Amino acid sequence: MKNLKKIFFNEDVETRAVDGVSFAIAKGEFVSIMGPSGSGKSTLLQVLGFLDRQSSGEYLFEDKLTDEYSDEEIARIRNEKVGFVFQTFNLLPRINVFENVKLPLMYSQIPERDWDKIALDAIKSVGLSHRADHIPAKLSGGERQRVAIARALVNEPDLIFADEPTGNLDSKSGEQVMELISNLNKEGHTIILITHETYTANYAQRIIKIQDGKIVSDERVEKRNGNSYFVK
DSSP states (O other), X not given: OEEEEEEEEETTEEEEEEEEEOOOOOXXXXXXXXXXXXXXXXXXXXXXXXXXXXXXXXXXXXXEEGGGSOHHHHHHXXXXXXXXXXXXXXXXXXXXXXXXXXXXXXXXXSOGGGHHHHHHHHHXXXXXXXXXXXXXXGSOHHHHHHXXXXXXXXXXXXXEEEESTTTTSOHHHHHHHHHXXXXXXXXXOEEEEEESXXXXXXXXXXXXXXXXXXXXXXXXXXXXXXXXXXXX
């Protein structure tokens, strides 16, 4: 990202939700983007996750400017290259865990004959094989978030966006979800975590703090004896 901006207009009022941010994230990194409500972090995620386009500035993904991608290429990237985990889970309430997790495969290039196995493997990877036939309403908040993580994994994305993934969870469930996300990073997935919680952000290797649409710090996290230390 180079001098990235996202500006909204409401009548004559201009809001600079993201105001000239510049940074790079390497493949395999685990980065937290941290800031209070209204800081611009969720808008930044929308741009980084190809859910919206920037107003100006450059965003390179896999060494190509995103402005040069067609709408069809953007749709393919969203389906094949990135996965999303949201605070509100975004599960379909009337279908079971297995069907929720399998859903992204229906829009992929993966042969239909492989869908069931891939979905069941993803569910197993988050420890919920025994809940595969349950609808979301029958699950705890932590279990629903693990289903959302399994759904994000079925297309084997390189990059996973986690937007306040512990926001609706109690502390124990939140720790379990963050351990799961941390393990995904150890397996090679690039993780971009959006959060306002310090304990959640500290799971990352690097914390970018944003306020009023601008980056106010970008620090690496070193962990020693269970404690976190920041190194610029």
